[in-house]
Amino acid sequence: MHKLYVAMVGLPARGKSTLARRLRDGLVREGIKTQIFNNGDVRRSLLGAESIEPDFYNPQNAFGREAREMICRRNMELAREWLNSGGDVAILDATNASAARRASLEQNLSDWPMLFVECLNEDTLLLDACIRRKVDLPEYANMSDEAALENFLKRIAYYESIYSPLDREKFWLRVDSTANRILGEKPCESSPYYPAIREILVNYWVESLFLVRHGQTEFNVQGRIGGDPMLTAKGREQARALAGCLVPNNIAWVFTSTRLRSHETAAPLLAEKPGVHTMAFTEFDELWAGDCEGMLYSEIREKMPEVTTGRNADKYGYAYPGGESYATLRKRVQQGLRRALFLAAGAPLVIVGHQAINRVLLTIFLRCRNEDVPYIHIPQNQYYHISLTAQRKVFERVAYGA
Numbered sequence: 001m002h003k004l005y006v007a008m009v010g011l012p013a014r015g016k017s018t019l020a021r022r023l024r025d026g027l028v029r030e031g032i033k034t035q036i037f038n039n040g041d042v043r044r045s046l047l048g049a050e051s052i053e054p055d056f057y058n059p060q061n062a063f064g065r066e067a068r069e070m071i072c073r074r075n076m077e078l079a080r081e082w083l084n085s086g087g088d089v090a091i092l093d094a095t096n097a098s099a100a101r102r103a104s105l106e107q108n109l110s111d112w113p114m115l116f117v118e119c120l121n122e123d124t125l126l127l128d129a130c131i132r133r134k135v136d137l138p139e140y141a142n143m144s145d146e147a148a149l150e151n152f153l154k155r156i157a158y159y160e161s162i163y164s165p166l167d168r169e170k171f172w173l174r175v176d177s178t179a180n181r182i183l184g185e186k187p188c189e190s191s192p193y194y195p196a197i198r199e200i201l202v203n204y205w206v207e208s209l210f211l212v213r214h215g216q217t218e219f220n221v222q223g224r225i226g227g228d229p230m231l232t233a234k235g236r237e238q239a240r241a242l243a244g245c246l247v248p249n250n251i252a253w254v255f256t257s258t259r260l261r262s263h264e265t266a267a268p269l270l271a272e273k274p275g276v277h278t279m280a281f282t283e284f285d286e287l288w289a290g291d292c293e294g295m296l297y298s299e300i301r302e303k304m305p306e307v308t309t310g311r312n313a314d315k316y317g318y319a320y321p322g323g324e325s326y327a328t329l330r331k332r333v334q335q336g337l338r339r340a341l342f343l344a345a346g347a348p349l350v351i352v353g354h355q356a357i358n359r360v361l362l363t364i365f366l367r368c369r370n371e372d373v374p375y376i377h378i379p380q381n382q383y384y385h386i387s388l389t390a391q392r393k394v395f396e397r398v399a400y401g402a
């Protein structure tokens, strides 16, 4: 019989709870009975308002320190009981920031091996977004956003003052929680669950992604590239049809580029779903055509024939003078996708991109020869729905407008 404790480690807003849930869901899908024991949930239910003030987290504050240790002990007992009554993996979700706390976990829960999983989030954009999201926690319901943010930053500073990275612990994994990457490990080879845990941490599953191209613009009608045009009447109609089609889905996030046509396409959907989060990423801005921005394809053929010849010879690798190629685009698109998937944390998401961007996004999921990427059909009245998990592989194109 094998059982395992998994203890999360990391400063607040580093993606610990998101990763803990991903681990639980992934292990449960494998038939491994897994449960999360979250110290924050116990603290909120036992202490409520008493634990909101940053000073509660001050290591010099004896009351706060005792209360947090008591909560930790309570969850240790619950986790032990749960493993001994049929569970397989108990996940202790807390900061577990100090070496002393971790030593106490290892000592008190010595009946089964303990694997520490340390979460790092060094992407400043994502870290900032995660910190700002904490403002929505129920404990901050009676505070202004600014006051809640200030409060939470002070709490983080107290944790920073006691934080030490994993090192002496017996078994551990250090992960970049925003990039599904393992940064270091002391493997727990004796546990049959270790390979599954590693696999879940590095895998790039997408529960439900709706990949949309912006609606028609005047530039599209004319055959003009780039720029920042607005939608035509037909484009706005496509955006409304898109909203009608996507509303029944449980969408949590809509990511756009920073271009007007992408915002305008997302607008009706956002208006119908006011609770949905949205963020604009420059990573999803259309292929930059440099000196050719705003020109007609026919003008380019006439005035800059070397561009047309270059693209015809190698459309994937050719970069516009002063601009980008599909090949150079890939890196930023990948970064945008990584960020979007991290923020959505497994919930259904929409990306409203552009022709070249969506070609690259699609081929991150579907393997295809580089030379074929710039010729993939990306209509303005159909979206791609992608769902790729261990159990389910869905890749469908759905029509919604004229």
Ligand code: F6P
Pocket: 220, 223, 224, 225, 226, 227, 286, 287, 289, 354, 355, 356, 374
């Ligand atoms: O034509 C619309 C557009 O989004 C342009 O802004 C962009 O340069 C182009 O598509 C990318 O497609 P292609 O590489 O086939 O020209």
